[in-house]
Amino acid sequence: MRRRVYFNEFNVLLDGTAYLPLVSGLLRAFAATQPDLVDAYAFMPFLFHRDRPEPILAQYEQPAVAAFSTSMWNEQLNLHVAREVKRRWPACLIVFGGPQVPHHPEAYFAAHPFIDVAVRGEGEEAFAEVLRAEAAGWDFGAIAGVAWRDPATGACVRNVAERSQSRDLDLYPSPYLEGLFDDLMDRTDGMRFQAIIETNRGCPFPCTFCFWGQGGLSRKYRYHGIERVAREIEWCARHRIAYVFNADSNFGMHKRDLEIAQILVETKRRWGYPEKFRTCFGKNTDDKIYEIATLLHAHELEKGITLARQSNDEGVLRNIRRQNIKLETYENLQRRFNAGDVPVYTELILGLPGETYATWTAGIDALLTSGLKNQLFVYLAQVFPNTELADPEHQARFGVRTTRIALTEIHGAERPAELLPEYEDVITATASMPEAEWRRMAVFSWVTMVMHSLKLGFFLMSYLHDRLGVRYVDFLDHLASGAFPPDTGGILRAELAVFDAQCDRLLAGHGRGHVLPSFGTIYWDEEEASFLRISERLDAFFDELLTITRAYLTGRRVAFDDAELAEVVAYQRMRIPGAVLPPAVERRFTCNLPEYFATRFQPDAAPLLRTPQILTVRPRDYAGDRPRYARETILWGRKSGTMLVETEWRDAAGDGDDRAAGASPDAAQLS
Numbered sequence: 203m204r205r206r207v208y209f210n211e212f213n214v215l216l217d218g219t220a221y222l223p224l225v226s227g228l229l230r231a232f233a234a235t236q237p238d239l240v241d242a243y244a245f246m247p248f249l250f251h252r253d254r255p256e257p258i259l260a261q262y263e264q265p266a267v268a269a270f271s272t273s274m275w276n277e278q279l280n281l282h283v284a285r286e287v288k289r290r291w292p293a294c295l296i297v298f299g300g301p302q303v304p305h306h307p308e309a310y311f312a313a314h315p316f317i318d319v320a321v322r323g324e325g326e327e328a329f330a331e332v333l334r335a336e337a338a339g340w341d342f343g344a345i346a347g348v349a350w351r352d353p354a355t356g357a358c359v360r361n362v363a364e365r366s367q368s369r370d371l372d373l374y375p376s377p378y379l380e381g382l383f384d385d386l387m388d389r390t391d392g393m394r395f396q397a398i399i400e401t402n403r404g405c406p407f408p409c410t411f412c413f414w415g416q417g418g419l420s421r422k423y424r425y426h427g428i429e430r431v432a433r434e435i436e437w438c439a440r441h442r443i444a445y446v447f448n449a450d451s452n453f454g455m456h457k458r459d460l461e462i463a464q465i466l467v468e469t470k471r472r473w474g475y476p477e478k479f480r481t482c483f484g485k486n487t488d489d490k491i492y493e494i495a496t497l498l499h500a501h502e503l504e505k506g507i508t509l510a511r512q513s514n515d516e517g518v519l520r521n522i523r524r525q526n527i528k529l530e531t532y533e534n535l536q537r538r539f540n541a542g543d544v545p546v547y548t549e550l551i552l553g554l555p556g557e558t559y560a561t562w563t564a565g566i567d568a569l570l571t572s573g574l575k576n577q578l579f580v581y582l583a584q585v586f587p588n589t590e591l592a593d594p595e596h597q598a599r600f601g602v603r604t605t606r607i608a609l610t611e612i613h614g615a616e617r618p619a620e621l622l623p624e625y626e627d628v629i630t631a632t633a634s635m636p637e638a639e640w641r642r643m644a645v646f647s648w649v650t651m652v653m654h655s656l657k658l659g660f661f662l663m664s665y666l667h668d669r670l671g672v673r674y675v676d677f678l679d680h681l682a683s684g685a686f687p688p689d690t691g692g693i694l695r696a697e698l699a700v701f702d703a704q705c706d707r708l709l710a711g712h713g714r715g716h717v718l719p720s721f722g723t724i725y726w727d728e729e730e731a732s733f734l735r736i737s738e739r740l741d742a743f744f745d746e747l748l749t750i751t752r753a754y755l756t757g758r759r760v761a762f763d764d765a766e767l768a769e770v771v772a773y774q775r776m777r778i779p780g781a782v783l784p785p786a787v788e789r790r791f792t793c794n795l796p797e798y799f800a801t802r803f804q805p806d807a808a809p810l811l812r813t814p815q816i817l818t819v820r821p822r823d824y825a826g827d828r829p830r831y832a833r834e835t836i837l838w839g840r841k842s843g844t845m846l847v848e849t850e851w852r853d854a855a856g857d858g859d860d861r862a863a864g865a866s867p868d869a870a871q872l873s
């Protein structure tokens with residue numbers, strides 16, 4: 203009788219949707235090419251559904267081998283299931299692999315005495331050899347790239363040899379094309395799937411916070427053939443996979459990536475799927491990326507183009523070994539994408555070594571001043587095993603201090619209380635950023651995302667900067683201080699208090715995500731939760747914002763036109779969607795504010811003139827359906843640049859009669 207092998211790969215659950223277990227599929231597909239392994243082993247159905255341990259364990263029956271693909275989001279569940287498998291079936295070989303398993307696993311083995319083998323790096327060939335050694339009597343000593351427990355002493359023995367890697371990735375069969383996921387597609391329990399593909403492996407950059415930066419998947423690129431990539435994309439389309447994530451490190455760096463983008467477009471045209479393709483774009487290349495991203499955008503395949511900047515400070519970039527990634531490339535791309543109305547979002551990481559309050563806020567100011575019109579995402583710096591940032595010497599050099607917090611996957615389904623908690627380690631202090639500074643930087647970042655990225659002050663700040671010379675950083679700093687006139691600013695002040703309490707909770711180990719029951723059962727980021735709460739009181743919020751702004755300008759002796767400022771805030775208000783329709787959808791402005799804002803980031807930006815214009819907004823009617831409003835505005839709209847209310851404007855005669863009418867470019871995306 204063939205002996206049973208179980209693959210465990212528990213992925214994040216997103217609103218009834220899970221990723222197909224790609225790693226398990228790759229291991230199984232390669233093992234299935236080896237006739238001796240096919241004779242010896244039966245590969246059991248994938249265990250992928252994140253659940254309580256008992257229902258998972260109930261699917262085991264006399265296991266010979268249990269393999270666990272271990273990432274930050276499933277490590278505790280894997281450890282629990284593995285411990286219990288070993289207790290119930292002591293002869294079962296427990297194999298761990300994946301980014302969360304230390305490459306020097308001596309302490310990991312001591313802490314988890316049920317683990318028999320740990321594989322580092324790529325797993326296909328190593329896992330096949332582990333199976334072969336298991337069948338032959340548990341001698342794993344000759345397998346490069348693994349550590350194993352000596353059955354006699356219980357000690358961890360590490361084979362230091364590294365595995366040579368073939369340039370041809372197609373040696374590893376595709377689990378999609380081998381039909382290994384077909385039975386999952388036939389499920390009738392309502393579970394939907396997303397797919398991960400990879401067109402190559404490798405990354406030439408050495409970023410300190412990334413496992414690939416340590417050569418985890420090799421510095422040299424290795425490729426899947428284009429034909430295989432095309433067939434996998436078609437497989438996704440035939441199986442109506444709406445969302446495909448591309449695991450390449452730098453899509454757009456290779457000539458053939460344009461061809462892959464064209465295949466995606468053609469496949470979507472033919473099948474209607476995949477609807478969205480998410481990828482990490484390359485660095486230091488702008489023409490190819492521009493061409494690919496605009497093509498994907500034109501066919502509504504992308505969900506916003508990511509420009510992963512991480513820090514805007516040269517010193518910090520040196521510390522994280524990204525000094526070779528040119529900031530001018532980002533700036534060129536941003537300018538070109540703005541001109542083409544392609545939504546861009548920029549990512550920064552808060553808390554990297556060398557960052558200070560001054561470098562951080564100056565960096566954000568430079569980004570906003572340079573015309574970032576879609577999104578700025580600020581993430582907390584996470585520390586992952588097997589990265590330079592996790593190395594104790596590196597941490598000592600930069601004074602890195604981390605806090606272990608509960609993992610609450612943003613936009614993932616709320617974790618039921620009976621699920622085992624998972625954790626992430628985030629940086630909350632460094633030598634250049636004491637904890638109190640971290641908190642100030644976190645508050646500043648939160649205010650920036652609420653006001654700029656979630657658009658609650660986007661037009662107002664743009665006007666203040668352009669017309670009155672107010673620096674973004676100064677106004678945001680003021681909002682973050684909460685120092686408003688005593689009789690106003692209550693809504694923003696209350697949100698600041700919530701965020702301050704959230705900083706305390708984070709430092710005490712609580713997770714980042716917030717569930718707001720009236721807006722659905724998924725986790726929202728802090729700034730998104732603030733936006734949703736404020737969205738219930740938009741008129742009051744903008745009344746307060748006007749008062750705060752007046753007081754700010756007056757206090758700094760900045761001359762301003764009060765009526766014009768009030769109109770700017772009124773315009774700002776009309777562009778923000780709510781769960782219920784606003785009372786008014788049309789307004790007459792005494793100057794051409796609609797046109798001014800519509801063209802603000804275009805090369806042919808219109809000056810602000812005393813030309814009356816009429817703005818008509820076309821808000822979507824959510825009829826008070828808050829979960830739908832939150833999903834469409836934030837979940838879908840934030841990155842893809844469609845969260846703002848669409849508008850039309852026309853010139854109006856001075857006496858109120860219309861002079862000219864027409865669609866406005868403002869109806870295009872501007873978020």
Ligand code: SF4
Pocket residue numbers: 405406407408409412413414415416451
């Ligand atoms: S962060 Fe991106 S560019 Fe840097 S090493 Fe990792 S995959 Fe490569």
